[in-house]
Each structure stands twice: as C-alpha cells, then as structure tokens.
Amino acid sequence: MATGMIEPSLVALQQRLGLTFSRTDLLDRALTHRSAGAEHNERLEFLGDAVLQTAISALLYERFAGSDEGDLTRVRAHLVREDSLARAALAVGLPDVLRLSEGEARGGGALRPSILADALEAVIGAAFVDGGYAQAHALVQRLFGEVIAGTGIDNWTKDAKTELQEWLQARKLPVPAYRIVATRGQSHAQTFDVECAVPSLGLTEHGEGKSRRAAEQNAARRMLATLKASDRPGGPLRS
Secondary structure: OOHHHOOHHHHHHHHHHOOOOOOHHHHHHHOEOHHHOOOOOHHHHHHHHHHHHHHHHHHHHHHOOOOOHHHHHHHHHHHHOHHHHHHHHHHOOHHHOOEOOHHHHHOOHHHOHHHHHHHHHHHHHHHHHHHHHHHHHHHHHHHHHHHHHOOOHHHHOOOHHHHHHHHHHHOOOOOOEEEEEEEEOOHHHOEEEEEEEEHHHOEEEEEEEOOHHHHHHHHHHHHHHHHHHHOOOOOHHHO
16 A cells, blocks of 8 residues: 555554554554455564563563562553553544454444454554564553553552462462451550461461451462462472
8 A cells, every 4th residue: 555545544543653654554454353354464463462562561661660570570461451452442543443344343343352452462563564663662652651651560569369369260279268366456456367278278378467458468468479389390289
C-alpha cells in the first residue's frame, strides 16, 4: 500500500499512536484478524509480544530502580496481560480499524479482549519491523508510560494471603486455614499469633501482628516462602 493512498482511518490511527509508518502495509496486516484472510497478523503478534515484554521490562527497570526482580516481574505480568492490552487497544481506537470476517464482526469480534490484545501486540511488532526497536519502544512508552509513571510498586503487589491462595489453587490444592493460637497484651494493644495451615501438605507456619489481619498476612508470607523453597528442584514438593 503506497503512503499516498493510505486509508483515512489508518492516517487517524497513526496520529493516535504517535508514529508514522514507512511501510503502511505492515500496519494494515497488523490489523487483519485471521478470519479476514491469509495475510493476517499472527506472525506480527508473535514478534510484538516479545518486543512488548522487552520494552515494558526496560520501562519498569527505569521507573522502579529500588525494586527487586520479583516485584518487577509481577508488575510486568499485570501490564502485558490480556485485559490491560485490550484497554490500551480501546484507548487508541483499534476496534474502528480492525479487519475481521463478516461473521466475526457480527459476533462482536472488534470488542473481544483477546482479539484487541493480539492486534495491539501485532501493531507493536509492525512498528518494530518498520522502524526498529527504538520506534517500537517509543510506542510502548506512549501506550503504557502514563500508567507506569502514575503508580507505585505497591499498587501492583498482591497481598500475601491472595498470592498464597492462588499458588495453591494453581496446583489444585485446598486453600489454607487460619486460626488464632494466642493473643498477648492488653485489649487495646494486643499482639495476635496466627497459624496458617495447609493440611494437604502437612505444613503450618505462624505469624504475629497487631491485628488478626496483619498476623494472617505474616503467616501467609512465611508459608509462601516455605512452599516456594520446597517447590524448587530437589525440594520436598519435587521429590
């Protein structure tokens, strides 16, 4: 597709993206769902996924200089998951320019989160092929920079109880049980000792806190540490 003959809708999209493609055929392909023909966007999506991961990692590395690998990985996972990508795709108006089969379009495909997320990754892949990593990184920064800059690392961190529950459920294990085993101090300044138990694994951990909730979080945090250590190669859960 020659630059002088580009469709008005794609001109407007490039303005919203903040970049001008030298090869507009790449952008056209990035917006083409596999239902619309053989020249679809899946290869560009594959490439864009990798570029997105790298660019987001670089942005997080710069933004959260004091954070460890675990925190950065957790934030990146939030940013690159389907619902986050779909929201970014909506913000730049991708539903208006997606190329879908008639059946897919009638079925609401232009607003389906999976299709939007895939198309956004494909656009990022197209930007990389068209102008290299610098252009693709700049696009990712425009898409996600405001979100990254406007939040702290704690906004993206799951509490220990939630993370423990998800860890167990992912392995089809029952959720943990919590119980207060002791309280110390006067009623206005008590310290709670809470037990976190995973009976299916025969494990218990204790946590203390100035409230029951804080004690449960501490116990869950210790249980997570035990489980993650045991789940490594050579650990009890792998033996």
